[in-house]
Amino acid sequence: MASRAGLFLLPFAFHSPPSLHLGRRSSSHLLMEKAAAAAAATRQITHVIFDMDGLLIDSEPFYTLVQEKVLERFNKTFDWSLKAKLMGKKAIESARIFVEECGLTGILTPEEFLEEREGLLQELFPSCQLLPGVERLISHLHVNQIPMCVATGSYKQTFDLKTQRHGEIFSMMHHIVMGDDPDVKHGKPSPDIFQVAANRFEMNVDPAEILVFEDAPAGVAAAKSAGMWVVMVPDERLDASHHKEADQILTSLLDFSPSLWGLPPFTDAA
Numbered sequence: 001m002a003s004r005a006g007l008f009l010l011p012f013a014f015h016s017p018p019s020l021h022l023g024r025r026s027s028s029h030l031l032m033e034k035a036a037a038a039a040a041a042t043r044q045i046t047h048v049i050f051d052m053d054g055l056l057i058d059s060e061p062f063y064t065l066v067q068e069k070v071l072e073r074f075n076k077t078f079d080w081s082l083k084a085k086l087m088g089k090k091a092i093e094s095a096r097i098f099v100e101e102c103g104l105t106g107i108l109t110p111e112e113f114l115e116e117r118e119g120l121l122q123e124l125f126p127s128c129q130l131l132p133g134v135e136r137l138i139s140h141l142h143v144n145q146i147p148m149c150v151a152t153g154s155y156k157q158t159f160d161l162k163t164q165r166h167g168e169i170f171s172m173m174h175h176i177v178m179g180d181d182p183d184v185k186h187g188k189p190s191p192d193i194f195q196v197a198a199n200r201f202e203m204n205v206d207p208a209e210i211l212v213f214e215d216a217p218a219g220v221a222a223a224k225s226a227g228m229w230v231v232m233v234p235d236e237r238l239d240a241s242h243h244k245e246a247d248q249i250l251t252s253l254l255d256f257s258p259s260l261w262g263l264p265p266f267t268d269a270a
């Protein structure tokens with residue numbers, strides 16, 4: 001379980017391929033290996049890819065609220081074990097899972113569910129706020145000229161609604177890849193969206209020099225399949241069994257330490 005201190009580094013030697021995991025250790029082992037891993041960190045991160053929903057902006061509670069509303073009509077309840085399967089996926093893919101898992105096949109089609117959900121979300125999305133630590137980290141990476149981008153399962157239409165108040169932050173991104181991008185054949189947990197995002201940086205980037213920030217199990221799996229490192233910032237209601245694949249778990253981006261990944265350290269005391 002990630003320590004409440006917020007920093008939990010899975011034990012691995014930084015020079016090993018990011019997909020190699022040694023599994024969990026006791027906490028004392030962890031602390032030793034964390035120090036060893038940090039000291040042995042030869043892997044320099046040169047580029048960063050951010051997930052969006054639930055990582056940069058607080059849109060996930062709106063998805064939960066609306067999905068609860070839809071289920072109320074059928075006297076069914078929504079829970080986090082289902083949410084864990086939906087997060088980060090392309091809209092139509094998560095809709096199919098929702099209808100099937102909730103036993104609504106033949107009653108509500110995924111397309112009908114999406115239409116109802118997106119209709120309810122239209123009013124909520126414009127009030128999406130940035131999550132803690134986002135503005136500080138993105139501004140810091142921008143000032144230090146670290147290339148970064150966004151890779152989100154959100155479609156363009158909902159992306160514009162969610163980000164309309166945060167133009168300055170998203171303007172610091174080199175590019176933004178969305179769920180309805182024609183080059184993204186499969187949604188997370190397929191690696192497609194992170195591979196497309198990596199290929200759109202100015203220069204060829206070794207996936208092992210890319211750090212991904214994600215909140216969802218599907219996103220973490222996609223980043224690992226793409227051969228990248230991944231910091232997971234999960235909602236505290238997400239069961240810890242979904243944390244396994246991440247290279248680091250944080251309770252908030254406020255706890256992120258850039259120098260642990262070879263990135264320029266924060267200079268403010270914040």
Ligand SMILES: O=P(O)(O)OC[C@H](O)CO
Pocket residue numbers: 051052053054055086087088089090091094151152153154155216219
């Ligand atoms: O990839 P994310 O986390 O920005 O999320 C995408 C949403 O789940 C879109 O439906």
Ligand SMILES: [Mg+2]
Pocket residue numbers: 051052053054055087088214215216219
């Ligand atoms: Mg997300």
